[in-house]
Amino acid sequence: MENYFLQLSTLVFAIFIGVTLFILSGYVRLPAIVLLLAGGIILGPEFLGLIHPAALKEGLRVIISLAVAVILFEGGLTLNPEGLKKAPKMIWRLLTLGVLVTWLGTATLLYFLLDFTVEMSLLAGSLIIVTGPTVIAPLLKRIRIKARLYHVLHWEGVLIDPIGVFIAILCFEWLAVEGSVLTHVWHLSLRLFIGLVLGYIGGKAITGLLRKEVIPEEQSNIFVFGAALFLFSISDFIVHESGILTVVIAGLVIGWAAPPRLKHIKQFKSELTELSIALVFMLLAANLKLESFLDIGWMGLLVLAGVLFLIRPLSVLLCSVGTSLSLNEKLFLSWIAPRGVVAGSMASLFGLRLAALGHPESVFLETFTFSIIISTILIQGGTAGMLARALKVEQPDKTNWLIVGAHEFSRRTADFISRNMGGECVLVDTNADAVNDARARGYSAYRGNALSTDVLPPDLFVTIGHVLALTDNRDLNQLICENWSEVVEKKNLYRWSSQSPEVEKKIAGPGIPVWPHMPKPSQVSYQLLNGDLALRQPVPGRENRGRVLLSLTSGGITFGESGEKDSVEAMLVMERLKTSLAGLLDERHVRRLEAKSYEEALSGLMDLARALYPDLPFDKISPRLFEREQEFPTTLAHGVAAPHIHCQDIDRAFCFVGIVPDGLTLRTYEGDSVRLLFLLLSPESDPELHLRLLAEIAKVASSAEKVEHMLGAADSRAFVERIKTNRA
Structure with a gap:
C-alpha cells in the first residue's frame, strides 16, 4: 500500500507541478523545459523527495x-x-x-x-x-x-x-x-x-x-x-x-x-x-x-x-x-x-x-x-x-490586412487602413463581379473562398498579419476567423457580427466582434453608393456628428472610439447624410409579436431594442415612452400605430417594427385593430429627421392595400425589402 501511494503521489505531483511550470514559462518568457528540469530536480529525491521515479519501476x-x-x-x-x-x-x-x-x-x-x-x-x-x-x-x-x-x-x-x-x-x-x-x-x-x-x-x-x-x-x-x-x-x-x-x-x-x-x-x-x-x-x-x-x-x-x-x-x-x-x-x-x-x-x-x-x-x-x-x-x-x-533573419512584421468582402464598405475601410497604417489591404470575395470591379479601381483583390488559407499566393500569404471578415453572415465570419487563427494572432482577427456584446461573450467564438450596431456590410455598401451614408476622416480632436468606426493611435488600431482621445492620430467616421426608414431597418429590427394589449406590444418592441442595442439609455426612454403612449396612443390608419419619442442621449435614429397578425385590442380611428407597429426613437437634436421619418411611416399607413402588402411579407427579410423597394 505504501508503494501505491508513492507511485500515485509521484505521478500527481509530476503532472500538476509540470503543467503549472509549463504555464508559468509563458509569463516569465523562459523555455518551459528549463523550469521543468529545475522543478524535477528540486522535487526529486535529491531535495524535497516528492517525486520518486524509481517507485514506478517498469x-x-x-x-x-x-x-x-x-x-x-x-x-x-x-x-x-x-x-x-x-x-x-x-x-x-x-x-x-x-x-x-x-x-x-x-x-x-x-x-x-x-x-x-x-x-x-x-x-x-x-x-x-x-x-x-x-x-x-x-x-x-x-x-x-x-x-x-x-x-x-x-x-x-x-x-x-x-x-x-x-x-x-x-x-x-x-x-x-x-x-x-x-x-x-x-x-x-x-x-x-x-x-x-x-x-x-x-x-x-x-x-x-x-x-x-x-x-x-x-x-x-x-x-x-x-x-x-x-x-x-x-x-x-x-x-x-x-x-x-x-x-x-x-x-x-x-x-x-x-x-x-x-x-x-x-x-x-x-x-x-x-x-x-x-x-x-x-x-x-x-x-x-x-x-x-x-x-x-x-x-x-x-x-x-x-x-x-x-x-x-x-x-x-x-x-x-x-x-x-x-x-x-x-x-x-x-x-x-x-x-x-x-x-x-x-x-x-x-x-x-x-x-x-x-x-x-x-x-x-x-x-x-x-x-x-x-x-x-x-x-x-x-x-x-x-x-x-x-x-537579420527575423520574419518581417506582418503588416498586411486580409479583408473578406470586395464591396464598397470593404474598399473604403481598406483605404483608411492603407493610408494611415502603411500596410497593404487584400480583398477576397467569391463574387467575380465585385472582385473585377475592385481590381479595376486599383485594389489588390482575389476571387476565392476565404475559409481556406490557400486563397492567396504564398508570397502574399506570409505577409498577412490581420484579418477582417465583412460578409453578411456572422457565422461565416466567425468560421473564417477560426480557420485563419492558425496563421494570424488571435488578437488580430476581427469580424462583423450583429450579435450584442453580451451574446458574443456567451458564444466566445474566435475573432473579435466589431460594429454590432451596424447593419449588414452589404447594406452599408448600398447606402454608401446611394449617398445615404458617408465615411469620413475628420480632424482628430474636433467634434463630429457621426459614429467612430476606427481610431488610430500610436498603440495601434481600435475598432470604435479610442479611450485615449488626446493621442488619436486618425479616425474613420460613419455619417448619415439622408436618414430614411429603409436605411434604419434590417431584418433584425422586425419581429412578430404574440401580444393582446398595446402595452404588451410596446414591451415586446422595447425588449427587442434592448437586445440589439443594450447601450441605449433605456432607463430614460422607457418611462417617457410608456407614459406618453398610455395617455395618447399614436395610432394612424388601417391598423398602423407609430409609438415614438425624442431622446437627447442618443446620436442617431432607431426604428423597430412589430407585426401582430391577430391584432391588438387598441384600434385606430376607423375602428381597425392595430396589427403593425413602428417604434421610432430619434435624437432630440434633430426634430426635422423625426418628422420626416414619421411622414414615411404615415405613407405606409395611407392605404389599406399598402398595409396588407406589408403584412403579407413572408418573413422579416421580405418585409424590409418591401420597405426598401417602396412597393407598399
Missing part, C-alpha cells in the same frame, strides 16, 4: 514510451507539406549527411577525449542526433524567423527523432545484445519497413473513418488519440521500437490529408503533447543524480563545447553546399540545435538497462545527454532571438 518506461509516441504523433500531424518545398535539399541533407556528421563527429570526440570504447562512443553520439519538436516548436513560436528557416528547423526536428532513435537502438543492441552485425542491421531494416508501412496504412484508415463521418464529431479527438497509441503499441509488438516511426508517419498522413475537424484534432493533440512533455521531463529530471554532473570533468566539458561549436556548424556547412541559403541563414542554423525529451528519455532508458547489465559508463550516458540538453536549451535557446536580430 511503469516509468511505459509512461515515457507512450508520452514520446504522443509527442511525435503531434509533430508529424503539424508538418506542412509546403514547408518541404521551401528548402527540400537542405532538409533532406540534414536528415542524412547531417545525421552522420553529428553522430560520427560526437563519437570521435568521445573516443579520443574520454577514451571510451568504439561501441560506447557510437551509442552516446547517437543519443544527441535528435533535436526534437519539444524544444524546437516552442522556440520557433517565441522567435519569428524567416519562413524558410522555420520549415528547415521544424522538419528536421520532427523527422530526425525516429532516425536518431533507430540509430541509437542499433548501437545499443551492438553494445548490450549478443548477435552479429547482420542481425542488428536486419532488425533496423525491419523497424523501418514496419514503421513506414503500418504508419501509412494506419494514417489512411484514420483519415478514411473521419472523412466518412463514421466517428461522431464529439468523439473524433479521443478516437485519433487512442488510434495513435494503438498503432504505436501494435508496431512495437511486431518489431521492438518501431512504433516511433509508425506514429510520425501516421501523423504525417493524417495532417497532409486534412480530414474534417483537423484543426480541433491538432489543438487537442497539442494540449496532450504539452502534458506529456511536462510529465516526462519532471520524471526524468527527478531521476538525475547531481553529483554525476560534477564528475564529468574538463574533458567532458571539452566534448560539450565541441558538439556546440564544432559539430553542428560543420554539419550545416556541409549540408548547405550548393543551396540558396545566405551566409547569415547558415550561421543561424549552425547555432540552433537544442535537444529535448526524446534524447533525454532514450538516455534514461538505456542508462537503466546498461546499469542492470553492469556497464560502468551507464551513469555517464545519461549525464552527458542531459548536459547537452541543458546547455543547448540555455545557451542556444536563450540567445536565439538576439542572434536572429543580429543576423
